[in-house]
Amino acid sequence: MTRFLSVARAVGWRTVHNTLVTPALLLPSIIFPLFFLVAFAGGLSRIASVPDFHYGPGYTSFQFVFVFLQSAAFGGVFTGFGVARDFDSGFARRLLLAAPQRSGIIAGYVIGALGRWAIVAVVVTVAGVIAGMNVDGNAVQLFGLVALGIGMNLVAALWACGLAMFLRTEQAGAVIQMPVFVALFLAPVYVPLSLLQGWIHTVSKINPATFVIEAGRGLLAGTPVEIAASGISLAVGLVLLSAFARRGLASAERAG
Numbered sequence: 001m002t003r004f005l006s007v008a009r010a011v012g013w014r015t016v017h018n019t020l021v022t023p024a025l026l027l028p029s030i031i032f033p034l035f036f037l038v039a040f041a042g043g044l045s046r047i048a049s050v051p052d053f054h055y056g057p058g059y060t061s062f063q064f065v066f067v068f069l070q071s072a073a074f075g076g077v078f079t080g081f082g083v084a085r086d087f088d089s090g091f092a093r094r095l096l097l098a099a100p101q102r103s104g105i106i107a108g109y110v111i112g113a114l115g116r117w118a119i120v121a122v123v124v125t126v127a128g129v130i131a132g133m134n135v136d137g138n139a140v141q142l143f144g145l146v147a148l149g150i151g152m153n154l155v156a157a158l159w160a161c162g163l164a165m166f167l168r169t170e171q172a173g174a175v176i177q178m179p180v181f182v183a184l185f186l187a188p189v190y191v192p193l194s195l196l197q198g199w200i201h202t203v204s205k206i207n208p209a210t211f212v213i214e215a216g217r218g219l220l221a222g223t224p225v226e227i228a229a230s231g232i233s234l235a236v237g238l239v240l241l242s243a244f245a246r247r248g249l250a251s252a253e254r255a256g
Helices: 002-021 023-042 045-049 059-089 091-098 103-130 139-167 170-185 199-206 208-221 227-255
Strands: none
Touching (some): 002 059, 091 227, 103 139, 208 227
16 A cells, blocks of 8 residues: 555656646646636627526536536546656656556556646636636535536546556547547537437436536536436446556556
């Protein structure tokens, strides 16, 4: 356990440090969600006047929750890019040789993803407040929203790390990112689930990301919904993708 923790701590600190000192790694993580917050909450604000659109805190808050959770997911995805970059540079292979407890490598990258997202989450939240976001939930409910973000970040980080270890090249970036991007945008992004129609409504109803986003919006509004479904979705994702990431690590170990 001591060796596991030492490896996880070292890899996590390196990931966060590299993010802080390398603008090319940090700025996309911040600019991407801010762009969506401005584009959605500002440019699409008239959607709030659509009949049957009922969300107490307003459209800016409605979109803030999506952008907040999206930033959590992409914080994990961008960490996967870093893993792939480490393999291209040869650092990851040296790390595999030197680490006394290799499973700590995954934990370290996941800790780094959480640290990266913590920075982005603060920036996005400040931007939401400046944009006029209303908060009707209490402190416990807001903590629940943060917990959903943490869960989303960990799930995405495990997916990205696992796939990056399987493919071991920066050219895998699109393959790492696209499934997460598609899953998020097949959820109710612009309007509530009840206002979606056709095939997108059918897909959104069974999309695990929908449960998390709907739960987050309910918590911000002070009217919790889909809490159990979102928790189960994230827990299942963590279990399955932990195994996936471990298999990716085993593949990297075999490849040398």
